[in-house]
Amino acid sequence: MKQNFIRDIQIGIENLLLHKLRSFLTMLGVVFGVGSVVAMLSVGEGASKDALDQIRKVGSNNIIIKSVKSVEEESTTTPDRRPSLSVYGITYSDFERMTTTFETVSRAVPVKEIRKDGRLGSKSMELRVVGTTPEWFDLVKRDVLAGRIMVSSDLTNHAPAVVLTEYGARRLLATRGSIGQNLSIGGNSFKVIGIVKSEGEEGSDIQLPDQEVDAYIPIDLAKVLYGDSSVKFSGGGIEITSVELHQAIVEVNDINNVEITANAIKAMLERFHTKKDYEISVPLALLRQAEATKRTFNIVLGSIAGISLLVGGIGIMNIMLASVTERTREIGIRRAIGAKRKQIITQFLIETVVLSTIGGIVGIGVGIFIPTLITLAAGMPTVVTATSIMLPLCISVGIGIIFGLYPAARAAEVDPIIALRHE
Amino acid sequence: MKNETASNNTIIQLEEAKKIYNVGSQDVNALNGVSVSFKRGSFWAIMGPSGSGKSTMMNILGCLDRLTEGHYLLEGQDVGGLDDDSLSEFRLRHLGFIFQSFNLIPQLTVLRNIELPLYYLGWDQKQSEARAGELAASVGLEGRLNHKPTELSGGQMQRVAIARALANDPQIILADEPTGNLDTATGKQIMELIAELNRQGRTIIMVTHESHIAAYAKNKLHMIDGVIEMMEE
Numbered sequence: 302m303k304q305n306f307i308r309d310i311q312i313g314i315e316n317l318l319l320h321k322l323r324s325f326l327t328m329l330g331v332v333f334g335v336g337s338v339v340a341m342l343s344v345g346e347g348a349s350k351d352a353l354d355q356i357r358k359v360g361s362n363n364i365i366i367k368s369v370k371s372v373e374e375e376s377t378t379t380p381d382r383r384p385s386l387s388v389y390g391i392t393y394s395d396f397e398r399m400t401t402t403f404e405t406v407s408r409a410v411p412v413k414e415i416r417k418d419g420r421l422g423s424k425s426m427e428l429r430v431v432g433t434t435p436e437w438f439d440l441v442k443r444d445v446l447a448g449r450i451m452v453s454s455d456l457t458n459h460a461p462a463v464v465l466t467e468y469g470a471r472r473l474l475a476t477r478g479s480i481g482q483n484l485s486i487g488g489n490s491f492k493v494i495g496i497v498k499s500e501g502e503e504g505s506d507i508q509l510p511d512q513e514v515d516a517y518i519p520i521d522l523a524k525v526l527y528g529d530s531s532v533k534f535s536g537g538g539i540e541i542t543s544v545e546l547h548q549a550i551v552e553v554n555d556i557n558n559v560e561i562t563a564n565a566i567k568a569m570l571e572r573f574h575t576k577k578d579y580e581i582s583v584p585l586a587l588l589r590q591a592e593a594t595k596r597t598f599n600i601v602l603g604s605i606a607g608i609s610l611l612v613g614g615i616g617i618m619n620i621m622l623a624s625v626t627e628r629t630r631e632i633g634i635r636r637a638i639g640a641k642r643k644q645i646i647t648q649f650l651i652e653t654v655v656l657s658t659i660g661g662i663v664g665i666g667v668g669i670f671i672p673t674l675i676t677l678a679a680g681m682p683t684v685v686t687a688t689s690i691m692l693p694l695c696i697s698v699g700i701g702i703i704f705g706l707y708p709a710a711r712a713a714e715v716d717p718i719i720a721l722r723h724e
Numbered sequence: 725m726k727n728e729t730a731s732n733n734t735i736i737q738l739e740e741a742k743k744i745y746n747v748g749s750q751d752v753n754a755l756n757g758v759s760v761s762f763k764r765g766s767f768w769a770i771m772g773p774s775g776s777g778k779s780t781m782m783n784i785l786g787c788l789d790r791l792t793e794g795h796y797l798l799e800g801q802d803v804g805g806l807d808d809d810s811l812s813e814f815r816l817r818h819l820g821f822i823f824q825s826f827n828l829i830p831q832l833t834v835l836r837n838i839e840l841p842l843y844y845l846g847w848d849q850k851q852s853e854a855r856a857g858e859l860a861a862s863v864g865l866e867g868r869l870n871h872k873p874t875e876l877s878g879g880q881m882q883r884v885a886i887a888r889a890l891a892n893d894p895q896i897i898l899a900d901e902p903t904g905n906l907d908t909a910t911g912k913q914i915m916e917l918i919a920e921l922n923r924q925g926r927t928i929i930m931v932t933h934e935s936h937i938a939a940y941a942k943n944k945l946h947m948i949d950g951v952i953e954m955m956e957e
Contacts, residue, residue, distance in 0.1 A: 305846075305848075305849065308843075308849060316831065319831050630827070631829050631830075631831075633827075634828075634829055634840075635829075635840070635844075636812070637786070637788060637815065637821055637827075638815065638816065638821070638840055638841050638844065638888075639814075639815040639816025639817070639819075639841060639844050639845075639892075640812065640844050641809050641812045641813070641844075642808060642809070642812075643809075644844065717788050718783050718788050718789060721823065721827060
């Protein structure tokens with residue numbers, strides 16, 4: 302027996318239009334349910350996208366090894382007036398081994414941090430200067446705002462060149478016009494060759510390699526001019542710290558090798574260091590973690606919103622049950638004429654599904670509108686993805702079927718003899 | 725019709741038909757052993773006081789209900805063993821109903837109401853609309869196709885019901901007090917329409933308690949307490 306499906310839907314819509322207000326009110330439950338699911342998912346998606354972007358800026362193929370004062374060292378620092386000396390961190394030979402031992406390491410950049418007073422023109426202040434190699438600018442890709450970045454000839458020529466970060470330039474009040482001027486760092490004169498963009502906002506969870514760095518100079522010069530030790534006078538005592546490299550950023554050739562390489566570097570460092578005066582961080586691991594958090598976040602938010610969708614579904618069921626009772630006589634007439642039970646089921650099911658699907662589509666519109674408002678009003682990032690639209694749409698069709706089945710089954714059970722006597 | 729064989733001449737046959745309802749702890753024999761056969765093309769009036777079993781008889785004949793005991797043969801087929809879907813199919817293909825209270829679907833237009841059996845038969849919309857239009861014309865309802873039943877008079881509503889009962893071109897028409905809700909003059913028009921259907925060769929079985937309505941029928945069957953009291957052929 303051929304049944305024209307489109308015609309069935311048409312008849313369903315006609316029936317729903319007979320009670321416009323009732324159909325509209327019934328639909329509202331699904332509209333708000335779907336709307337809140339879409340909105341919640343977009344807010345969740347937006348919040349985590351922010352975190353993920355931050356991690357990606359660090360570079361997901363990179364491993365960052367940092368020098369840290371080991372725990373034992375910290376506790377043995379005596380509060381007396383004798384000068385205390387602490388030596389810790391990654392050494393030049395560690396760095397050498399990292400670049401030569403592992404096949405999976407495609408390149409590595411050393412980071413030597415120096416805190417010296419700097420002066421540009423009349424402006425002077427303490428600067429955080431990083432001594433590094435030109436590869437830095439490959440690994441930590443930043444837009445060049447003015448001039449140029451460090452190149453290998455700067456290293457071989459031992460040219461006293463300095464690249465300012467946007468952050469450092471702002472502190473020193475350097476401008477485009479400062480290119481070519483002299484910047485004095487701890488009494489040594491460097492020529493400003495360029496300014497690069499700074500990334501990362503204040504208070505971000507993810508530590509970016511160029512956070513709060515003012516300037517870059519060639520590492521060899523840093524070694525020669527400033528040495529490894531720094532002296533700090535604190536509370537009347539003298540603290541001398543000696544650190545060869547403050548950081549090493551290692552780039553791995555393939556994203557699949559990141560974890561093995563990180564483990565290998567860890568094992569190597571353990572062999573050469575008696576104390577744990579280093580820290581290995583893997584942005585990829587953070588990325589994975591952030592992604593897992595995002596999923597959980599989305600599930601929780603989605604479920605909360607899903608409850609309102611459920612309430613919407615129950616609303617539909619309630620109205621459909623009332624409608625079945627109200628239309629008992631109609632069902633009886635249809636059955637007497639020769640409609641089979643499953644045709645009655647189809648008729649009522651179509652009405653519910655049409656109701657919930659239209660509700661779902663309107664709800665998606667509402668759900669896209671709300672995140673836009675949130676972004677405008679609160680400045681919170683929101684992202685509407687295909688999943689956050691398709692999922693609630695499928696769910697609303699499903700809700701129509703699930704919550705429509707019982708009323709439809711009730712309709713099919715109507716006994717035509719009793720129904721026809723029904724007044 | 726005249727050349728048909730004797731066995732094919734019987735369209736409806738009840739054999740020792742019993743219908744027992746369970747009301748509380750008591751069994752009520754609504755039909756208590758009815759044996760009767762109706763010939764193709766006959767026009768029967770079933771009469772009797774309320775509670776005589778004539779409504780039960782109509783439900784059984786209309787395949788809306790099943791016998792507790794005995795057999796019901798419709799077009800030679802025992803419908804007692806059929807499941808719900810097959811009974812629906814039987815009603816759809818062989819039966820037309822006319823009710824006392826018209827039983828039109830209020831939210832559907834005259835056209836859609838007449839079309840209803842064709843919809844379940846799976847007819848194409850264009851064809852079914854054309855046929856519904858013809859049927860409406862044949863019962864004198866031209867120009868009312870897009871009206872809702874509530875906009876019609878009782879007589880017009882019963883005409884719609886008759887057109888709907890004819891849509892599937894049934895051999896048997898079951899009419900349950902077709903003039904019960906109509907005034908005498910309108911009732912007369914409706915009965916003339918039904919009598920015309922019988923002249924076209926359709927078998928009509930009609931329940932009524934008014935003798936002047938029953939007078940349109942060629943045969944009468946009087947029931948009392950679930951049994952046939954008297955037959956006038």
